[in-house]
Amino acid sequence: MLQLEVFVKHWPGVEESIPSAVLQQGRVSAVSQSARQAGVYTGMRTGGAQMLLPDIRCFQRDTQQEQLDLLASATALLQYSPQVALAEDDTILIDISASLSLFGGIRALRKRIQATMQALGLTANTGIAPVARAAWLFARLAAQKKRVGKHVLGSKKLDRHLDRLPVGLLAAAQDSLELLQGIACHSLQDLRQLPRPGLQRRCGKAILHELDAAYGEQTELHQWHVAPPEFKARVELPxxxxxxxxxLMYARSLLTQLLGWLTVQHLAVSHIHLELLHERGRQAIPPTLFDLKLGQACWQEAHLLSLFKERLTQLKLHSAVIAIVLEVKQTSPRELQSEALFPEPGGKAEDHQRLLELLVARLGENAVLKAQPQADHRPDVANAWVSVTKSVIKSVTKSVTKPVMKAAIKKTTASNAGPVAGMHAAVNLRPDWLLPKALPLEIRNHRPYYESELSLISPAERIEAGWWHEQIQARDYFVAIDAKAVRYWIYRERAMDPDSDHAVWFLHGVFG
Incomplete structure (x- = not known):
């Protein structure tokens, strides 16, 4: 079916509507279910198929795209085992001996593998056995009979199940089927009972090698699939x-490949670039580009899929999309997870980071910000707002003044105030909230006035900085109290001229 699924993929929830067939050298080599029900069969000439079904869609076989789809499937299946190999007859072999306990047993692993193939738009028939060639035969029989493949885990039962298989399943027996059926050799058991020298003379040595490999009497060597050093994948939309x-459904197929690539490389992704391709040719339209940046590198499918969903939901297309390209821009080594003996009731740090990334995907990068302290003595400059997706704050270097400063970040709760990230010595008092802009104060009875006269209750904290930015500040800060015992943080602007006595008072912060 891979010949047909290259052109007509079986996406989840998308039903086949138009009968389709793949042509090779003027004959039908693969046919869809609806076309088969109408009487079209493999081997039929093209004219006969079109006469029987005038509206049938015919495609010329594309072996190159079939190989690309097999490689994409092998990359996606690397998330279940690092040992994945491509075999003949569009078959993928996976060594799952070390993966059964990790994925909850053979039945759960089989369901996950089939779900992975379904996410790629492909159907898969499985066969499981202790020997690779035996598993290949079971899978091939399941594909021919359209049923669930055999699952044989014990070596003692393997011979009995193999003996019942038809001899036509062997790839090396295709040219000798008429001869074998003429001597009443229909099963593998019948084939094993024939004299080996005579069978080799009439059918070739390859049939003996394949038979011995199926029963585990001869070792097969496989070339394991190696993931590319960089990840870039593309999917054509139907x-x-x-x-x-x-x-989202088609982006998930690319994400499925990405998960396999990340698993085998032991990496986590922090920057994904997505291109939505539109019209080509004379009416070509530039692709729609957007990037998915994560504050913390991730490799979990559920989290990445939720981010994709949020971004695509918020995206407005200016033209129809015909293909999607996903490219990984930045990765980091995967960190091992360590579970605590007593889990924190509020969740782990990773859960908090995933929530932030989900909010960024939903609201936009500029809508979810974090406070980032700056190495500056000026209170209104000591804090900057940056996106939560940016890297962790670098270590603060020494300021031009000698004392080493500390940073304090408080969450804002007042509508007219912003959090202060003050660079200050431990002995100095700083308020919980800074006003977005300092408020000039009146002077009454030689005192600053804000709803009532303010009394100074602390010595002056002098800040004089900013000359390197040509934004010098020369201020004396005080803690003041009003008639209702509310404490404020006010400052007096010192005159630049040392001979001037002029001073202006401003309200800059409020204590909680």
Missing amino acids: DRIEQADAL
């Missing part, structure tokens, strides 16, 4: 899609 949220 139709022009104009709604961004409808792209």
Whole structure:
């Protein structure tokens, strides 16, 4: 079916509507279910198929794309085992002996493998056995009979199940089927009972090698699939899609490949670049580009898929999409997870980071910010707002003044105030909230006035900095109290001229 699924993929929830067939050298080599029900069969000439079904879609076989789809599938399956190999007859072999306990047993692992193939838009028939060639035969029989493949885990039962298989399953027996059936050799058991020298003279040595490999009497060597050093994948859409949220299913197929690549490389991704391709040719339209940046590198499918969903839901397309390209821009080594003996009730730090990334995907990068202290003595400059997706704050270097400063970040709760990240010595008092802009104060009875006269209750904290930015500040800060015992942080602007007595008072912060 891979010949047909190259052109008509079986996406989840998308039903086949138009009968389709793949042609090779003027004959049908693969046919869809609806076309088969109408009487089209493999080997039929093209004219006969079109006469029987005038609306049938015919495709010329594309072996190159078939190989690309097999490689994509092998990359996606690397998340279950690092030993994945491509075999003949569009078959993928996976060594799952070390993966059964990790994925909850053979049945759970089989369901996950089939779900992975379904996410790629492909169907898969499975066969499981202690020997690779035996598993290959079981999978091939399941594909021919359209049923669940055999699962044989014990070596003692393997011979009995293999003996019942038809001899036509062997790849090396295809040219000798008429001869074998003429001597009443229908099963592998019948084939094993024939004299080996005579069988080799009439059918070749390859059939003996394949038979011995199936029963585990001869070792097979496989070339394991190696993931590329960089990840970039593309998926063609079955139709022009104009709604961004409808792209999630196809983006998931790319994400499935990415998970396999990350697993075998022992990496986590922190920057994903996505391109939505539109019209080509004379009416070409530039692709829609967007990046998914994570504050903490991730490799979990559920989290990445939720971020994709949020970004695509918020995206507005200016033209229909015909293909999607996903490229990994930045990765980091995967960190081993360590579970605590007594889990924290508020969740782990990773859970908090995933929540922030989900909010960024939903609200935008500039809508979710964090406070970042700056190495500056000026209170209104000592804090900057940056996106939570940016890297962790670098260590603060020494300021031009000699004392080493500390940073304090408080969350804002007042509508007219912002959090202060003050660079200050431990002995100095700083308020919980800074006003977005300092408020000039009146002078009454030679005192600053804000709803009532303010009394100074602390010595002056002198700040004189900013000359290197040509934004010098020369201020004396005080803690003041009003008639209702509310404490404020006010400052007096010192005159630049040492001979001037002029001073202006400002309200800059409020203590909680």
